[in-house]
Amino acid sequence: MKITETELSGVYLIEPKVFGDHRGWFMESFKKANFEEAGLDIQFIQDNHSFSATKGTLRGLHYQSNPKAQTKLVRCTKGAIFDVAIDIRKDSENYGKWYGVELTEENKKQLLVPKGFAHAFMTLTENVEVEYKVDEVYSPENDRGILWNDPDIGIEWPLDVEPILSDKDKNAPTLKEADNNFSVEDN
Template sequence: MSILETYLEGVFIIEPKVYGDHRGWFMETYNESSFREESLNINFLQDNHSFSAVKGTLRGLHYQKNPKAQTKLVRCTKGAIYDVAVDIRKGSKTYGSWYGIELSAENKKQILIPKGFAHGFLTLTDNVEVQYKVDEFYSPEDDRSILWNDPEIGVDWPTNIEPILSDKDINAPKIKDADINFKYGDY
């Protein structure tokens, strides 16, 4: 398993080793020892699985505020997505910056998004399944979002089609108006 740093402090790309032969393949999607070797001490508590039927479905940018913030380990197990992490830690030198990567069933890459970041993804194919581990339980009262196309953030979503959005995501505030209580250095 390779654990690669990105330009956003705390966001990592995970590339599992895939072992295959004429029967198919096998991989470890998470290994606590490998993570601890990289000083990533995360106690995952919940696994989530989402399905999006139509290409162009956009989910995000979502986060849970403190004290119920979540670290996420995200992978796409069917189809392909463009996955995005946005730094929302006030005082961070990369506050408002984003990182994006294609995750797919084919490339088997994963992204680790720590507390203090918003997360979203855009489906690049029909019939997409995304699975992710979190280290805090879902808390509806702490669930927040930021507008997916906030010009202050400027995510370059890889499509020229109008995304399919939930009411929550259509009505999300811009980062300057969002209920954010993260400070750089909290974690």
């Protein structure tokens, strides 16, 4: 398993080793020892699984505020997504900056999105399934979002289409307006 920190401190690209033969393939999608060797001590407690039927579906920019913030380990198990992490720690030198990567069922890459970052993805194909681990349960009281097309963030979404959004995501505040209690000290 190759674990590489991205240009956003704390966000990691995970590339599992895939072993294939005439029967198919095998991989370890998560191994605690590999994460610990990379200095990542995360106690995942829940796995989530989502399905999006239509290409151009956008979910996010989502996060949970403290004290129920979540670290997520995201992978696409069917289809393809453009996965994004945005640094929303107000005292970070990377505040408002984003990192995006294509996660597909073929490349089997994963993105580790730590606490203090908002997360979103856009589906690049029809019938997409995304699975992700979290280290904190869902908390409706701490559920927050940021507008997907906030010009101050300037995410370069790969599809030039009007995305399919939930009402919650359509009406999310900008980063400047968002309820955010994160700092670098939290990570």
